[in-house]
Amino acid sequence: MLKYLIEKEFKQFFRNSFLPRLIIVFPIMIMLVMPWVATLDIRGVNVTVADSDRSTLSSRLIEKINASEYFSVRRVTLSYADALEDVDDGLSDLVLDIPSGYADSLGRGKSCKILVAVNAVNGTKGYLGGNYMAGILSGTGAGVDVSVLNMYNPTLNYRQFMIPAFLAVLIMMLCGFLPALNIVSEKEKGTIEQINVTPVGKFQFIFAKLIPYWLIGFVVLAICFLLGWLVYGYLPAGSFIVILAGTFVFILGISSIGLIISNYSQSMQQSMLVMFFFILIFNLMSGLFTPVRSMPGWAQTIAACIPPKYFIEILRGVYQRGCGFSDLGIQFAALTIFAVFFGLSAVLTYRKRA
Numbered sequence: 001m002l003k004y005l006i007e008k009e010f011k012q013f014f015r016n017s018f019l020p021r022l023i024i025v026f027p028i029m030i031m032l033v034m035p036w037v038a039t040l041d042i043r044g045v046n047v048t049v050a051d052s053d054r055s056t057l058s059s060r061l062i063e064k065i066n067a068s069e070y071f072s073v074r075r076v077t078l079s080y081a082d083a084l085e086d087v088d089d090g091l092s093d094l095v096l097d098i099p100s101g102y103a104d105s106l107g108r109g110k111s112c113k114i115l116v117a118v119n120a121v122n123g124t125k126g127y128l129g130g131n132y133m134a135g136i137l138s139g140t141g142a143g144v145d146v147s148v149l150n151m152y153n154p155t156l157n158y159r160q161f162m163i164p165a166f167l168a169v170l171i172m173m174l175c176g177f178l179p180a181l182n183i184v185s186e187k188e189k190g191t192i193e194q195i196n197v198t199p200v201g202k203f204q205f206i207f208a209k210l211i212p213y214w215l216i217g218f219v220v221l222a223i224c225f226l227l228g229w230l231v232y233g234y235l236p237a238g239s240f241i242v243i244l245a246g247t248f249v250f251i252l253g254i255s256s257i258g259l260i261i262s263n264y265s266q267s268m269q270q271s272m273l274v275m276f277f278f279i280l281i282f283n284l285m286s287g288l289f290t291p292v293r294s295m296p297g298w299a300q301t302i303a304a305c306i307p308p309k310y311f312i313e314i315l316r317g318v319y320q321r322g323c324g325f326s327d328l329g330i331q332f333a334a335l336t337i338f339a340v341f342f343g344l345s346a347v348l349t350y351r352k353r354a
């Protein structure tokens with residue numbers, strides 16, 4: 001009986017010519033476009049320099065800043081007040097005030113204070129721009145030798161942080177939305193009544209619904225692996241087996257959530273809106289863009305109850321740090337609990353009416 005149910009699901013899936021194309025085209029478009037545009041790397045920060053020293057050393061410092069990929073020196077003025085006018089007019093993001101006597105102080109081996117004023121209207125840009133400038137200035141003091149070691153992402157390339165997360169988003173979208181539309185679409189068409197009058201058990205029925213989305217998830221995973229390697233030259237530092245295992249469990253959980261929503265929904269519009277709400281919460285609170293530890297305590301508690309949080313941690317752990325099963329035991333245990341809970345809930349919430 002299970003064999004015929006699975007065969008029915010695949011026939012129903014391929015009967016819609018749009019869905020097979022979607023699971024191929026959607027991952028390709030996301031992986032080719034989003035890693036380039038969804039970035040928190042800050043570049044092209046406009047700087048106005050108030051150089052009261054007008055020395056050779058101050059000129060070299062300005063040239064060093066302008067040569068950085070992060071900064072663009074808009075102009076050099078004599079006074080700090082003139083430089084602030086550029087910030088007020090929205091022409092500069094940062095003001096560097098080099099005081100008179102800067103070169104003389106360094107020549108005598110003394111410290112010299114340099115003011116960095118940041119436009120913090122855009123908090124992220126202001127914070128990172130200020131840190132970048134502090135990094136440049138830290139190497140200009142006499143007798144100062146700064147050594148920085150960037151672990152796990154030596155190039156500080158933000159794409160290496162986001163590619164694993166986009167992989168999780170793709171699986172979440174396709175293996176969450178499609179099951180959410182599955183049962184409710186049969187309700188609208190009336191074909192669910194043909195199943196209800198058969199001796200098919202609820203467990204067999206729900207399990208047959210989940211099988212296609214497991215396969216869809218692994219197809220998406222393979223496409224993302226291939227594009228990550230061909231386009232970005234980015235491969236996991238750890239084992240593919242760990243990622244496959246995490247994906248297997250995560251798909252069961254996220255697809256079961258979609259089926260639960262489909263069980264309770266009376267129309268496809270209702271199912272889509274409810275699933276969209278959950279996907280939005282998952283994206284915002286799973287650590288996809290914002291670290292969970294930077295959230296308020298109550299938000300961290302909610303995030304601990306979100307399955308994608310643990311899947312993203314698995315992907316980033318394997319991709320960037322080369323983690324294995326022993327390093328990700330908590331994440332796998334949490335995903336397994338969620339998968340079992342939501343899987344059983346999908347079975348129990350399905351009401352078979354003869």
